Amino acid sequence: xxxxxxxxxxxxxxxxxxxxxxxxxxxxxxxxxxxxxGVQDAFGYLxxxxxxxxxxxxxxxxxxxxxxxxxxxxxxxxxxxxxxCVVCTGTACYIKGAGALIEGMQQxxxxxxxxxxxxxxxxxxxxxxxxxxxxxxxxVIDGNVAGKLSTEQxxxxxxxxxxxxxxx
Amino acid sequence: MNLDDLEDLAQAYxxxxxxxxxxxRVCMATACHSSGAPEVFAALTxxxxxxxxxxxxxxxxxxxxxxxxxxxxxxxxxxxxLRESTIYHSVSVDDAADVTASVNGPKVExxxxxxxxxxxxxxxxxxxxNSGIIDPDxxxxxxxxxxxxxxxxxxxxxxxxxVIAEVTTSGLRGRGGGGYPTGLKWSTVAKTPAxxxxxxxxxxxxxxxxxxxxxxxxxxxxxxxxxxxIAAYAVGAxxxxxxxxxxxxxxxxxxxxxxRKAKRQGFLGHHICETQFNFDIEIRLGAGAFVCxxxxxxxxxxxGGRGQPRPRPPYPAEFGLWGNPTLINNVETYANIAxxxxxxxxxxxxxxxxxxxxxxxxxxAGNIVNGGLIEVDMGISLxxxxxxxxxxxxxxxxxxxxxxxGPSGGCVPEQHLDIAxxxxxxxxxxxxMGSGGMIVMDETSNMVDVARYFMEFCMxxxxxxxxxxxxGTQQMHALLDKISKSEGSHEDLALLEELCEVVQATSLxxxxxxxxxxxxxxxxxxxxxxxxxxxxx
Numbered sequence: 001x002x003x004x005x006x007x008x009x010x011x012x013x014x015x016x017x018x019x020x021x022x023x024x025x026x027x028x029x030x031x032x033x034x035x036x037x038g039v040q041d042a043f044g045y046l047x048x049x050x051x052x053x054x055x056x057x058x059x060x061x062x063x064x065x066x067x068x069x070x071x072x073x074x075x076x077x078x079x080x081x082x083x084x085c086v087v088c089t090g091t092a093c094y095i096k097g098a099g100a101l102i103e104g105m106q107q108x109x110x111x112x113x114x115x116x117x118x119x120x121x122x123x124x125x126x127x128x129x130x131x132x133x134x135x136x137x138x139x140v141i142d143g144n145v146a147g148k149l150s151t152e153q154x155x156x157x158x159x160x161x162x163x164x165x166x167x168x
Numbered sequence: 169m170n171l172d173d174l175e176d177l178a179q180a181y182x183x184x185x186x187x188x189x190x191x192x193r194v195c196m197a198t199a200c201h202s203s204g205a206p207e208v209f210a211a212l213t214x215x216x217x218x219x220x221x222x223x224x225x226x227x228x229x230x231x232x233x234x235x236x237x238x239x240x241x242x243x244x245x246x247x248x249x250l251r252e253s254t255i256y257h258s259v260s261v262d263d264a265a266d267v268t269a270s271v272n273g274p275k276v277e278x279x280x281x282x283x284x285x286x287x288x289x290x291x292x293x294x295x296x297x298n299s300g301i302i303d304p305d306x307x308x309x310x311x312x313x314x315x316x317x318x319x320x321x322x323x324x325x326x327x328x329x330x331v332i333a334e335v336t337t338s339g340l341r342g343r344g345g346g347g348y349p350t351g352l353k354w355s356t357v358a359k360t361p362a363x364x365x366x367x368x369x370x371x372x373x374x375x376x377x378x379x380x381x382x383x384x385x386x387x388x389x390x391x392x393x394x395x396x397x398i399a400a401y402a403v404g405a406x407x408x409x410x411x412x413x414x415x416x417x418x419x420x421x422x423x424x425x426x427x428r429k430a431k432r433q434g435f436l437g438h439h440i441c442e443t444q445f446n447f448d449i450e451i452r453l454g455a456g457a458f459v460c461x462x463x464x465x466x467x468x469x470x471x472g473g474r475g476q477p478r479p480r481p482p483y484p485a486e487f488g489l490w491g492n493p494t495l496i497n498n499v500e501t502y503a504n505i506a507x508x509x510x511x512x513x514x515x516x517x518x519x520x521x522x523x524x525x526x527x528x529x530x531x532x533a534g535n536i537v538n539g540g541l542i543e544v545d546m547g548i549s550l551x552x553x554x555x556x557x558x559x560x561x562x563x564x565x566x567x568x569x570x571x572x573x574g575p576s577g578g579c580v581p582e583q584h585l586d587i588a589x590x591x592x593x594x595x596x597x598x599x600x601m602g603s604g605g606m607i608v609m610d611e612t613s614n615m616v617d618v619a620r621y622f623m624e625f626c627m628x629x630x631x632x633x634x635x636x637x638x639x640g641t642q643q644m645h646a647l648l649d650k651i652s653k654s655e656g657s658h659e660d661l662a663l664l665e666e667l668c669e670v671v672q673a674t675s676l677x678x679x680x681x682x683x684x685x686x687x688x689x690x691x692x693x694x695x696x697x698x699x700x701x702x703x704x705x
Contacts, residue, residue, distance in 0.1 A: 028472075029471070029472050030470065030471050030472035031472060032472035032473070033452075033453070033455060033469065033472055034452070034453070034472075036455070037414070037453055037455070064473075067474060068472070068473060068474055071457065071474040071475065071476075071631075072454075072455030072456050072457050072475070073455070073456035073457060074414055074454075074455040074456035075455060075456075089376075090376030090377055091376040091377040091533070091534070091571065091574070091605070091607045091621070091622075092376070092377045092533035092534050092539075092607055093376075094376075094621055095533075095534045095535060095607060095609060095613060096534070096535075127415060127456075128374065128376055128415075128456070128458060128625070128629075129374070129375070129376035129377065129378070129379075129415075130198075130415050131198060131373065131378075131379035131382040131413075131415065131416060132198050132199050132202065132235075132379070133235070133377055133379055133531060133533035133534075133539065133605075133607075134199045134234075134235025134236040134238070134533065134539045134540050135199050135202065135203070135235070135236070136533060136534075136539075143417075144202060145198060145199075145201075145202035146202060147199070147202065147203070
């Protein structure tokens, strides 16, 4: 018997996209990670409403959804800042001074990887390896890979990004 | 469709560009892309159209290898390989006019990257033969250089048994690091009776410092699809997944484009090339868990759950995805299949060493002059890779060690650099081939810190299922931290060594079993650096 699908949490169109991802996978259990990717792409993070909606749609216990969401590093359970800076901490970047970049950011913005500034302007994250080892130390600023930056260059780039936004 | 029809198609595609006398190829893979290649591409396109018209084509291509001095641009006659091209490095938008003029004028000396230098001259391109030459987003471009001929040959002229026999003859071993004979794996899946079988491409390249698979996916995506289709035909599967890291957005985009175009042209999907063979490929995104590179964890992730491994046997070949027989190979393994079917297993087996055949793609990074990707024969010495191809250590510093095999591998010191690289020789040195990452370290790296770095990695990435790995990596990290801060004692070092043995012997999967390797290998070759730290404490 066809089980009733839950109502979309709100009229926000993004839910339709997420629902479409699950429908395309026949609402099967294996659509879970795909669905969570969809939520994160659309909303930037996974909150309880979203996880509950996915759990109900796929007929899974919320605990399973939460377990999967917390198992994978990529899924965020809290909203990110308006800008993000991912510092690659792969081996090549480690050798070439990724640690100094993280320390420099900590001094300038008072946050460590995984944290967001109180004004929600910036989130700093670390990645295991973004595969741009030729550019070590590599960072990903708002989705764009940048390489071979000194701590000063990195901070001034981020400052510029944040300043651009306030100027708008 | 038979081979003659495909050849006609390839000729037709070639004829579409017969007015082109020169190609300006711009590397559009991740490293060059983020160094400004798209802007350079746009400027060159505009310049060349105005100056040379239809006789010159500006083409976005895949990785040329020298990622540390991108964006790379090559000026070549159509069909020429990298060695036959004029290669420019660090090209900016401001250089576009000079590069445009160089198409039928003098070379731009200040940007010149000699194509006869050892970095290019000492390589042999099999997996990467199309990288940096064809447009990865172009189906026609792939067919024009002979793409899909191996698949059509397999489907129309060979039985599945003959395909497996050819792969077995080639001596190809798994390029993900395990080194399991590919032909043997294929025949196990083929022999296991089941209504449904799966093929999986492991593109969860998690080893830090390794980016070979990313470059293959970004540079020659159809090559991987072709290899997977041949594998599926050989083992009797009709459905496949490519499990690729979400950290590789460009690779994901190019694979999606390749799948869409191959389907539209009838090279994927139902009745491929008018044969009875059906084959469909879907992409699954990872979500940032290193352990998912382990095959049983990877399958758990495709099934939608936490990526936790399970004990083997049963192996995926017999009991894999949703309990069905499943063939899992790495990206580079699949990329080797088309030339093996095309040229024959004997040809492939003539390259390499006694027990490791063919070529291997390595990623050179760290303290090295020529950072990037190389493809060399198995059996080449580490010294040649680092000093000749890699150009040695920059800044007049002294070489200290090269780290291979990622967090599962170890460090090789100066005195062993002359060893011939293959699966077995590296094991005798206490490290492993791994997927192909090579990180070169100079005298400024402290090996205790390096060991601590890798242990921190394994500690964070432990999935938590089995106790030895979950707790052991934490304890080993705490000990390494203590020692590296010069607070450790001789008892701590003895305990660390004991823990290495326990974790290695009792962990459930490869992640835990190999987590002690960086510690063991640095202890083996650089014990004095540990002792020194103890002395201070």
